[in-house]
Amino acid sequence: MTTAPERPPLTATANNQGVDAAVAAARRVIAALLHAGDSTAAEMAEVADRLNAVADHVEDHAPPREARMVDMWAGEGVTRHDPVTGPENAIAPPLPLAGREDGAIEGTATLGMPYQGPPGFVHGGISALLLDHTLGVANHWAGPSGMTAELTIRYHQPTPLFEPLTVTGRQVSVDGRKIRSFGTISAGGRLCVSADGLFIAKHLSRPR
Amino acid sequence: MTTAPERPPLTATANNQGVDAAVAAARRVIAALLHAGDSTAAEMAEVADRLNAVADHVEDHAPPREARMVDMWAGEGVTRHDPVTGPENAIAPPLPLAGREDGAIEGTATLGMPYQGPPGFVHGGISALLLDHTLGVANHWAGPSGMTAELTIRYHQPTPLFEPLTVTGRQVSVDGRKIRSFGTISAGGRLCVSADGLFIAKHLSRPR
Structure with a gap:
């Protein structure tokens, strides 16, 4: 028997090998292409050829879509593909999330250029994406969980790129099948975005 | 003088060469890695090496971040990096958007596994991302535009992966600096998600 960690991870941890290492490298490629832009110096036609060759190779070794869907949804644990x-x-990005002692959850991520909306700031829709997911995980952590029925996002001030962001979520109430949750994104202690979510306690069936 | 097209494109069009071709190939890599999962057959360590080599090469030829930020925000046209x-x-994905004669805008995209939330369906946060952006473009098309202050997303039924989705947006009202917009995502004529947005008519300064 081991001692429970103070903040148990609620999301999958990258293991820096196998597909996780390849995906980490793909993230570097995505960011590098955006940083380079339409640079003739980078000989983008050759870059495209190299990336298409990798895609061809990986596609050739991938299982049929249906088999992969069953595999990725096997078990009841956290997802590795979201x-x-x-x-x-x-x-x-990825955003790792962990449970706090007060029943809320929290995670930190620094977002780069691929997540840009206004110049130098995070896209409002990316903030919505992070918060929707965080509220869902917060529900799992607190008790009953379900599917988003309504999500209201309030933008208090622009969310900076290239700085650590703290993302939090907590379940606020459960009334029958209606679950309400609240979450925030802050930077350097300043509140940037908040979210109120209404979830309905139901889950779609997993492929088998 | 030329005749205006019926549905003028409001978003950048991929030109299938230069960085656009490399990015299209990177999208194939992202999807292929998810389809393959942790496959030993695909020799993921070698895949990681090849992708890291591409990232190294492109990073080596990228301009400094500040210079790139100025360049990507030059002019007043549509962005190529969002x-x-x-x-x-x-x-x-990308989602191309075009203006309709009735003043609304519309686009179609089919989303694959990278955008998955519930099994076989689009992540609710991805729907929020698409709608936030579409409402912003709808405002540009109709008149005054600005930054998202509040976004309310309603999920009517699950949004399918692997099927063409129609995304629409239109400006509903302008009251001083307050701009209200409405948008939808539908699949096969069925409404899946709707969004009400409140925008404030201001823009952050572009880097120079």
């Missing part, structure tokens, strides 16, 4: 926390999804 | 429509951003 676009917010997933170590297997290069779109995910 | 995470929804940008041909230079591998995170973007």
Whole structure:
């Protein structure tokens, strides 16, 4: 028997090998392409050829979509493929989330250029993406969870790129099948974005 | 003088060469890695090496961040780097948007596994991302535009992956600096998600 950690991780942890390492490298590629822009110096036609060759190779070794869907949804644990926390999804920043003693959850991520909205700031829709997912995980942590029915996002001030952001979520109330949750994104102690979510306690069936 | 097209594009069009072609290939890599999962057959350590080599090469040829920020925000035209429509951003599906005669805007995209929330369906936060951006572009198309102050997303039914989605947006009212907009995501004529946005008519300064 081991001692429970103070803040148990609620999301999958990247293991820096296998597909996780390849996905981490793909994130570097995404950011590098945005930083380079339409640079002739980088010989983008050759870069495209190299990336298409990698895609061809990986596609050739991928299982059929249906089999993969069953596999990725096997078990009851945390997902490894989602676009917010997933170590297997290069779109995910990723945002690791852990449980706090007060029943809320919290995570930190620094977002780069791929997540830009206004010049130098995080896209409002990316903030909504992070918060929707965080509220869902907060519900799992606190008790009953479900699917988003309504999400209200309030933008208090622009959310900076290239700085550590703290994302929090907590379940506020459960009334029958209606679950209400609240979350925030802050930077350097300043509140940037908040979210109120209404969730309905139901889950879609997992493929088998 | 030329005749205006019926549905003028309001977003950047990928030109299938230069960085756009490399980004399109990076999108294939992102999806292929998710489809493959932790496959030993695909020799992911070698895949990681190849992707890191591409990232190294492109990073070596990228301008300093500040210079790139000035460049990407030059002019007053549509952006090429945003995470929804940008041909230079591998995170973007991308969603091309065009103006309709009735003053609304519309676009179509089919989302794959990187955008998954519940099994087989689009992540609710991804729907929020697409709608936030679409409302912003709808404001540009209709008249005054600005920054999101509040966004309310309603989830009517799950939004399917692997099927064409129609995304619409329109400006509803302008009252001083307050701009209200409405948008939808539908699949096969069925309404999946709707959004009400409140925007404030201001813009952050572009880097120079």
